[in-house]
Amino acid sequence: MISNFSTLQKNLKKDTSLMPTIKAALLGDTATQFLATALKGTAIERGFNIDLFEADYNQVERQLLDPDSDLYTFDPEYIIVFQSTHKLLSAFNNLPPEQQHTLADERIEFVKTIAAMVKSRLIYFNYPEIDDTVFGNYANKTERSFTYQVRKLNLMLMECSVANTNLFINDIASIQNKMGRDAMFHPAVYIGSEMVLSLDAIPYVTASALDVISALHGKFKKCLILDLDNTLWGGVVGDDGYEKLELGHELGIGKAFTEFQQWVLKLKNRGIIIAVCSKNNEETAKEPFLKHPEMVLKLDDIAVFIANWENKADNIRRIQSILNIGYDSMVFLDDNPFERNIVRENLPEVMVPELPEDPAEYLEYLYSLNLFETAAFSNADAERTRQYQVDAERVATQINFTNEADFLKSLNMKSEVRPFNSFNTPRVSQLSQRSNQFNLRTIRYTVADIEKLSRDPRFQNFSFTLTDKFGDNGLICVVILEKKDKKTLFIDTWLMSCRILKRGMEHFTLNTIVDYAKRDGFENIVGEYIPTAKNSMVQDHYSRLGFVPSNENGRHLFVLDVADYQKKECYITTV
Amino acid sequence: MEEEKIMNRVQDIFRDVLDEESLTLKRDTTANDVDGWDSLTHIQLIVAIEKRFKVKFSSKEILSWKNVGELLDSLCSKLNV
Structure with a gap:
């Protein structure tokens, strides 16, 4: 799924004139x-078309700490900083031994400084x-070891990222965990060129950086659609009966499916x-969920359950019409090519991963794809399945009126109706990043942006x-008004969750x-x-x-x- | 594999990496003779050759070749040609 370097290089010849441009800077x-x-x-x-500012070699500190630097003149949306473990190691090597245990603290101070700047x-x-x-x-037992300092630094970077809403970590340590250091690093090339990432590793590193950027731009996956037979369990429930399915630690390769379900x-x-999309009779397909003791997933976990003998593309269209989300936010997993x-x-x-033939390989393969990058997380996320199930009930009720x-x-x-506050800020920011359809201007706001807006007297x-008799929909609509002058209010942002369309929420909001x-x-x-x-x-909203x-x-x-408004x-x- | 065959395959790699379909290599061709063969594409060429022939060059070899002939000699010695 990840293109190799020379394919990426050839992409640069493509016409990007219709793509949105992102201004980014790369410092290393x-x-x-x-x-x-x-x-x-x-x-x-x-x-995306990236308009990239590349600093001269080894200008990280100078460009970032000098407010008059070319970097700040360029005014990028994203600043991408790659300080390598190699250079960190050489800084460590150059410290007097009694100071080597301060390495991680020193580096994190620098990161905190630039995150604030x-x-x-x-x-x-x-x-x-x-x-x-x-x-x-013994490195694990002493602060004086380089390993101790690197691990401590990586943990502190996570803490720093939690505390700084504008700091995002590109987790290339995870990439090395998956690829192995010998694939990630080419010593002979490094000695001749100062390149610390192998040509094979670079596409994974940039894919990971773009995962972060895409998610911040509202491009991410929201829905996982699953086949059942030989995807969620081993065997064919219609033929074998639910008792004979391979699931759990006792039977055949059941462990593979159990671990997959846990994921x-x-x-x-x-x-x-x-969501489930299966070629089965609905009753048969639901039987394992209700009766098999080793099923990790229960019917309650499934927002939309479709089992019939129609073609799967049509069934996914049905799922889409119920959930009201874009096809590009869906992933479909099926063992059948x-x-x-x-x-x-x-x-x-719809993203359709090429699931390996052997179910034992499912998880490691899926891990490698990083399908579910996100730019925000709030407790409301965990409630979503219930909300979609409630939607389905509501649709059923509507038919009777x-x-x-x-x-x-x-x-x-x-x-x-509330102004932005510390409780709703994460959700407001998340909604601004997720909403694509009912979004008049599609301006994306991070948590930090929302905090800033809520303090700015020029904005209301x-x-x-929205709650109704079926349940709580949570925070579903955001409006940001800019006071242009004494007479004029400008609607900077009006966005709503598509789940609550046709409920009169537009009228209430206006x-x-x-x-x-x-x-x-x-x-x-x-x-x-x-x-x-x-x-x-x-x-035609307005x-x-x-x-x-x-x-x-x-x-x-x-x-x-x-004055004329009714x-x-x-x-x-x-x- | 005789040297000529190896030369042809190396030439294919050069053509692909440098995106130059009609590029022809001779033993005495140097980086100065070929558009786009700079210190960066040099690394791409090495990595591509290493992959294609399943060999590994040392850091010294990578820096020492003065022309295609020397590169080819390094490669042939690794392939026992």
């Missing part, structure tokens, strides 16, 4: 030319270990939506939750905005629609709500006169 203490080439080539595969997002590479074996295994459960607990190809051909945006208003009234919906922010505008004496509210590949569902189009310099602007009907009450 070793030769980074190949890394720069691969970074650009990998970005093109992910649909830069306004961009900082992507910092952690340190793959070099065991100099000076202490042997899926962890993903579900992290907030990945799990035929089914995989049908899905690939019909739904090319002939009149939409009656249905909406019956839901007994309540919304809590609202977050909205009523809230206009109430605020009236109270503070604003006369006009200006909205803007910035088209993306995914947000066409809201291109027109539908009674805003008057006013296109300026090619921008799609819409104006609402506050409160919109809706069936949501304020908590």
Whole structure:
């Protein structure tokens, strides 16, 4: 799945004029030319064009610590910093022995300083270990060993990343764990060239960096769709019966499937939506979930369960229509190459990994793909499966009402409107990164950005939750208003979770905005629609709500006169 | 494998890495004679040759070749040609 270096290099000849451009800077203490080439080539595969600032060799400190440096003049969105373990080792070697135990502390101070200085997002590479074996295994027992210092530093980098919302770690130590040091490092090339990453390793390193960047740009996987027979368990439930399935530690290769299910459960607990798509009778397919004692996954863990004899591409289309998320945020796992190809051909945006033939290899293979990168995590993620199941119930209820208003009234919906605060900031930021469809301007905000906005008097922010008789949807809508002048409010951000479409939430939100505008004496509210590949569902959003189009310099602007506004009907009450 | 065959395969690698379909190598060809053969592509060439012939060059060898002939001699000696 990962292209080799020469393919990445050839990508640079492709036409990138239609791709969004990201300004990034790459700073390293070793030769980074190949890394720069691969970074650009990998970005093109992910649909980005990187405008890259490359500092001269070994300018990390100078560029980062001098506020007037070329780096800050360039003003990148991302600063990528690769300080190598080799150079760290040589710094260690040059310290007097009695100071060698301060190495990790010194380096982390530098990282903390730059994390505080830069306004961009900082992507910092952690340190793959070099065991100099000076202490042997005793290295674990003394702070004076290099191994001790490297491991301590890697742990402190994680702590630093937890504390600094703009610091992201590119975990190349993990890449070395997977590839092995001998594949990651080519000594003869290093001696002649100052390159510390082998040509084979570089594409993995840049893929990992782009995983971080893509996730921050809202490109990540939200849903895992699973086949059942010989994917989730060994054997064919319709033929063998649920009692004979290979699962658990007793029977055949059951352990492979049990461990695979444990991985899926962890993903579900992290907030990945799990769906089933199987060629089976529904009742037969559900039997193991209900009756087999070794099943790790239960029916409750599955948000959407589809088992029938129709083709899988159509079934995935059904799953998509229920979940209302993009095909490009779905991963489909199936042991059968035929089914995989049908899905690939019909739904090319769905990620379909080439699962190995031997189920024993499933997990290590899947680990190598890093499918589920994320840019944020909150407790609400863990609740997601329940929410989607509730959605399915709600759809069933809706069928019984002939009149939409009656249905909406019956839901007994309540919304809590709050400014951004320390409790909702992680979720607000996450929603700004996840929402693609109902998102008028698709501006992505990190936790740090949201914190800054909530302190800025030029902005008024609202977050909205929604509960109904079926359950709590959590925080589902975000509005950021910019006070352009005394009379004009500009809607910088209006985004909503697609799960709560057609519930009158738009009306409730606009009523809230206009109430605020009236109270503070604003006369006009200006909205803007910035088209993306995914947000066409809201291109008429403002027109539908009674805003008057006013296109300026090619921008799609819409104006609402506050004085003329008639409160919109809706069936949501304020908590 | 005789030297000529090896030379042809090395030439294929050069053509691929340097993206130069019509490139022709002779024993006395040096980096100065070939567009794009610089210190960076040199590393790509070495890694590609190492992979193709399943050999490993030493750091000295990598730095010492003055022309294609010397590279070829290193390679042939490793392949016992």
